[in-house]
Amino acid sequence: MPPAPLRCPRCGRAADGFTGCASCARDGVGVNTPPPLADLSGLDLAAYPGGPWGWPTALPVPGPPVTLGEGNTPVVRLRTTAATVAPPPAQGGGLWLKYEGANPTGSHxxxxxxxxxxxxxxxxxxxxxxxxxxxxxxxxxxxxxxxxxxxxxxxxxxxxxxxxxxxxxxxxxxxxxxxxxxxxxxxxxxxxxxxxxxxxxxxxxxxxxxxxxANEGYKSVAHELARDFAGRRIDTVVVPTSRADLLAGIARGFRELREAGLIAEVPRLVAAEPAAAAPFTAALRASDRAEQERTRVDSGPTVAFSLGEQRPCWQGLDALWRTGGTAVAVDDEVTMAECRWLAAEGLLLEPSSAVAVAVARTLATGPDAVVVAIGTATGMKALGTASGRDGG
Amino acid sequence: MPPAPLRCPRCGRAADGFTGCASCARDGVGVNTPPPLADLSGLDLAAYPGGPWGWPTALPVPGPPVTLGEGNTPVVRLRTTAATVAPPPAQGGGLWLKYEGANPTGSHxxxxxxxxxxxxxxxxxxxxxxxxxxxxxxxxxxxxxxxxxxxxxxxxxxxxxxxxxxxxxxxxxxxxxxxxxxxxxxxxxxxxxxxxxxxxxxxxxxxxxxxxxANEGYKSVAHELARDFAGRRIDTVVVPTSRADLLAGIARGFRELREAGLIAEVPRLVAAEPAAAAPFTAALRASDRAEQERTRVDSGPTVAFSLGEQRPCWQGLDALWRTGGTAVAVDDEVTMAECRWLAAEGLLLEPSSAVAVAVARTLATGPDAVVVAIGTATGMKALGTASGRDGG
CATH class of the missing domain: 3.40.50.1100 (Rossmann fold)
Incomplete structure (x- = not known):
């Protein structure tokens, strides 16, 4: 089986290799060239086993699977007040964390x-x-x-x-x-x-x-969320964003589900960035898309070490445009406070992951809204170090 | 709702508190006093969501659940030769690892x-x-x-x-x-x-x-294995053993499944121990159960730091007796070689967990036999340290 064909979603040109769309690059815009969306019609969402290989037909690779048991990570409801009792079971709205640190090597x-x-x-x-x-x-x-x-x-x-x-x-x-x-x-x-x-x-x-x-593996985050919230509307998904591989992959996963009629609508996606390196947040301040695509920012050091690009990858912008989403940046102090807040609830995340939770808390949503922050990586790798810096 | 009643499985006396059976302790035998086995009849094993709270009726506690998304850990087939290609998908026999390092804090x-x-x-x-x-x-x-x-x-x-x-x-x-x-x-x-x-x-x-x-939470390891191997016979489950909480919990989980008709038979259970602290291995060398119960060994330092008791807790022996199981001890060098072997396959476990895999490799089983080793904890907490020592 030949590899699935690659095409630029911005200009429509066929592509090969792994350096994105050459034509758009000459235009100053970095665009990835994904394979076609998968056809999920006829699949049973409730029976989806989770993980990238849970639905092999959603992948552009024939196999055999190379698996260490990735995916199927838990979704945990966070406390949104300083209440000292366990939160109620999974009903109603609230802020949820999808904990990707449970993956075999500790990250998404x-x-x-x-x-x-x-x-x-x-x-x-x-x-x-x-x-x-x-x-x-x-x-x-x-x-x-x-x-x-x-x-x-x-x-x-x-x-x-x-x-x-x-x-x-x-x-x-x-x-x-x-x-x-x-x-x-x-x-x-x-x-x-x-x-x-x-x-x-x-x-x-x-x-x-x-x-x-490889990026097609991230679609499984969307597939799992849709399965786990079975029938409940997910309003917003907040994603730590650097080159937007995860953000764009989640957007593609939700699009596949909607096109197959397995969900009613795609959630709003939000890119969470550290203030020191926030090209998406900067881009969305520009008035038109042509300017947004060509945004370039200075990026500085941040505790959210995994994150930090100077330009917004185009497919990340596309994910925000398509879903009515936005981008929000938070300072390092807010991120580190969020790390401590999460630890006080039993959850150890690296700072880059906490960025998404910190951003999620700033979003204005109704009391019944379901907001999911993606916690991309465990904090266990940095135990016993003073810096708490992480890697991506 | 009052707490579920506790009873000694060795002498049958009612118990309260958390120091085991006082009568058996005076007899020189440490015995835990579990609540009654749960009645799982009528439950749908294929629909079990996993984790201790996936079947709340299996637990002796009314709730509310205190959960961080524990359980539902992956089962990964290990290479049993030095083959350099990915192993075939989940069919036939082989050696499997249930990777408990995927739990929220990194262990079972x-x-x-x-x-x-x-x-x-x-x-x-x-x-x-x-x-x-x-x-x-x-x-x-x-x-x-x-x-x-x-x-x-x-x-x-x-x-x-x-x-x-x-x-x-x-x-x-x-x-x-x-x-x-x-x-x-x-x-x-x-x-x-x-x-x-x-x-x-x-x-x-x-x-x-x-x-x-608390120990009733370990039953979910058995429940998940039975679900994940849907209908396939699991021949042997190898469990890193110190005080045998996990071993005995897994045994109880399988007993519940069999009593409800959800599995045909309980797998053979094997206690894996470091040679430096191996009371179960020593006990099973004794000729009768009265002597086995009262075994006492010297325990020394071992890389499998989480493990190391001087006496076999009675319910661990009971789990081995009931399932026709055994106990096997391995030297620290074997354990550390197993850690390296697993890492060369993409899996980072603490030495105490590798003990189970090392023991599993020593067991004589047919080519179609399914053997599962429980990998109790991640090796990620010990990254960057020379010793590779772990904790339990």
Missing amino acids: KDRAMSVGVAAALAAGADTVVAASSGNAGAAAAAYAARAGLRCVVFTTDAVPPQLQAQIDAFGAERRVRGGGTAERNAAMAEAVALHGWYPLTSFSTPSPGGNPY | KDRAMSVGVAAALAAGADTVVAASSGNAGAAAAAYAARAGLRCVVFTTDAVPPQLQAQIDAFGAERRVRGGGTAERNAAMAEAVALHGWYPLTSFSTPSPGGNPY
Whole structure:
């Protein structure tokens, strides 16, 4: 089976490779080129087993599945006041956390790497490569190990030691590049060109986002939410956003469900960003879409280390446009306060994940509204460190 | 609703409190006193949502649930050769790992603490207390935080710093006692007697195992396995064993399923122990049950830090007797090799969990046999430390 065809959703041109739409890139806009939406009609949502491979027909890769048991993460209702009793059971509105830290390597990246490594196998690759500040590299390393593929991870020396250790434990080759994201990505681009290694993450400029086959794994977040809220309207889903792979994947998952008649409407999507690196928040302040697409901001250091882009990837904007959504940025102090607030409720998240919860609390919604924040990664990897910095 | 009545399964006497059967203790045997088995008849196994609260009627506590989304952990098929391709999908026999590290605080203890803290709420407690070398303390702290209860955790200074940090993050009061387990437990016993704090773990001698209400949460491991292997015979389940709370809970869960006609037979259960602390393995060498019950071994330090008792808790022996099971001990070198073997397949477990997989590999089973090893806790808490020691 040949790989599913890729096409630019902005200009409609066919594409191949993993550097997004070349034409739109020349236009100054980074756009990913996804495969066609899957046809979910006739499927039974209540019987969906969860995870990217729960509905193999939703994936652009034939298999065999490369799985470590990713997905099917819990949805937990958060306290929204300082009440000291357990919240009531799952009825009525409220703020919910989908805890992606329950994935095998501790983050949502497992959903993408499960599919991306299967795509690499299907393509006959013997080596996969990722450029990552941590969680994506750990996930790539784990799934490559599972599949018996060699894995090279380009990182910077800013990656926290626990994430380095996790990448090493899975037997990946970790190559540290001085400088920042640009140097790291350049090294990966060279390796892809020179050796033909299979790329699991973004590496070109302007970034189009990650491997479009891998990204299809994120649709399962939407599929699981629809199943778990069975029939209840989900008003808003708040997603920590950097290159918008997760945001765009969730949007695609909900679109598939609506087109198959499995849900009535797609929830409003909200991009949550750290104030120090908030291109989507900046973009939505511009008056027209042409200007929004070409927004560029300075990005600075933030405790939400996994997040931080200078430009809004186009498919992220598209997800917000299509759903009547918005983007909201919060300061690091708000993020760290949210981390403590969540821990006081028994939940340990990395700061990048807490950003989504902090943003969710700022949204004006009715008392019966269901708001879901995606908690992308566990805080367990950073235990015992003073900084609480995380990696993505 | 009064709490479910407790009774000694060895001598049949009614019991109350959380120090096991007083009569059997005088006889030199630590025996826990569980509530009656639940009646699962009429339930639909395929529709079981998973987790301790998925079937509230299986629990001895009325609720409300205290939940962080525990349970529903994945079952992953392990490679049993050095093959470098992904294993085939879930058919035929093989060695499977149930990865309990996917629980909210990273270990199976969440299943027990979810129920134990609900029991504490139902009893009107304002403070819960645990004595723990780590994972149990972290779980107690998280669920107490979730319920708005005060939590005190007695530990020793041998607890790894990451686990200390996790307990602290949840706002529990960590009290470090010099000496070893005996001193730690004595401090907890004093606090229970003096302040009436609600005990979530074992603290008396000979240890009867943990809080019998909390332990009912472990039945959900069996319920989930039966659901996930839908109709396929599970031959053997291998369980890392110290005080046998998990082993005995799994045995009870399978018994409930069989008594309700939801499974045809209970799998053989195997207790996996580190060679340095292996009372069950020693006990089963004795010729009669009276001698087995009174076995006492020296226990030494081991990388499987969560494990290490001197006496076999009676209900653990009972689980092995009832299922035709056995106990197997492995050396630390074997355990650490297993940790590396698992990481080379993308799975990061703490050494105490790897013990079960290492033991599972030693069992003689037919090619079509399904063997499940319980991977009790994630290895992510110990990332970046040289020792790889874990906590339980």
